[in-house]
Amino acid sequence: MAYSVMLDAGHGGVNPGAVYEGRQEKDDNLALVLAIGPILENNGIEVLYTRTTDVYQTPFQKAQLANEAAVDFFISIHRNSFPEDNVVSGVESLVYDLSGVKYEMAKNINAQLETVGFVDLGVKARPNLIVLRRTRMPAVLVEVGFLNSDTDNQLFDANFDAIARAIADGIIETIDVLPDTLETRYSVQVGAFRNENYARNLQEELMEMDFPVRIERGDGFYRVRVGDFRTIDEASRMEQRLKRAGYQTVIVT
Numbered sequence: 001m002a003y004s005v006m007l008d009a010g011h012g013g014v015n016p017g018a019v020y021e022g023r024q025e026k027d028d029n030l031a032l033v034l035a036i037g038p039i040l041e042n043n044g045i046e047v048l049y050t051r052t053t054d055v056y057q058t059p060f061q062k063a064q065l066a067n068e069a070a071v072d073f074f075i076s077i078h079r080n081s082f083p084e085d086n087v088v089s090g091v092e093s094l095v096y097d098l099s100g101v102k103y104e105m106a107k108n109i110n111a112q113l114e115t116v117g118f119v120d121l122g123v124k125a126r127p128n129l130i131v132l133r134r135t136r137m138p139a140v141l142v143e144v145g146f147l148n149s150d151t152d153n154q155l156f157d158a159n160f161d162a163i164a165r166a167i168a169d170g171i172i173e174t175i176d177v178l179p180d181t182l183e184t185r186y187s188v189q190v191g192a193f194r195n196e197n198y199a200r201n202l203q204e205e206l207m208e209m210d211f212p213v214r215i216e217r218g219d220g221f222y223r224v225r226v227g228d229f230r231t232i233d234e235a236s237r238m239e240q241r242l243k244r245a246g247y248q249t250v251i252v253t
């Protein structure tokens with residue numbers, strides 16, 4: 001089962017984000033997102049976008065798109081700005097709080113960007129940002145250098161492909177060490193026994209009828225379970241088959 005990521009190019013349309021010497025943040029964000037996406041797809045990750053053109057979206061709309069698509073991760077790409085030009089440079093990632101897989105992912109993305117040449121300004125908690133607060137999945141906002149830093153812009157332009165690769169690598173390496181899935185899986189339990197032989201007998205019986213059956217051990221029980229489904233509907237269909245075959249069942253997660 002593939003993980004899914006929604007990539008968000010920050011700002012858009014009438015909202016340019018930061019602006020510096022004719023350069024608009026929204027354009028850098030979109031170009032980068034469109035370069036990151038194919039790399040993730042080539043690594044087996046399902047990619048969705050909040051926007052692929054220069055359109056305006058409120059932060060609420062962006063969060064809502066992610067929630068409606070029920071993606072596993074939300075990554076918002078931005079460029080930073082500082083009140084004075086050419087004073088600060090470096091990358092910074094923002095998360096709702098400094099915990100969980102989003103924090104790991106943010107640190108990994110920053111570390112990857114550091115190898116491209118950016119200063120790593122760290123990961124910061126920003127619980128009030130709408131795209132971090134309203135998204136229901138782990139969300140990271142990456143500030144890919146300062147738009148009003150000539151140093152960062154030169155780095156951005158000269159190493160564009162490597163930067164896209166670095167951000168993708170930060171996402172991929174985080175996902176690679178996760179368990180098979182973050183989401184709930186459903187199985188149909190046909191029996192739970194203290195005696196392993198009873199469980200084995202039931203397993204064999206079900207195997208003969210071609211049910212995808214396995215035994216899970218835990219808490220002194222041998223649980224005989226069928227299937228491993230993403231949705232409760234699929235589990236229900238399997239449960240009906242088992243009931244028709246005369247078994248007592250319960251759907252478990």
Ligand SMILES: [Zn+2]
Pocket residue numbers: 010011017018025078079080
């Ligand atoms: Zn921005």
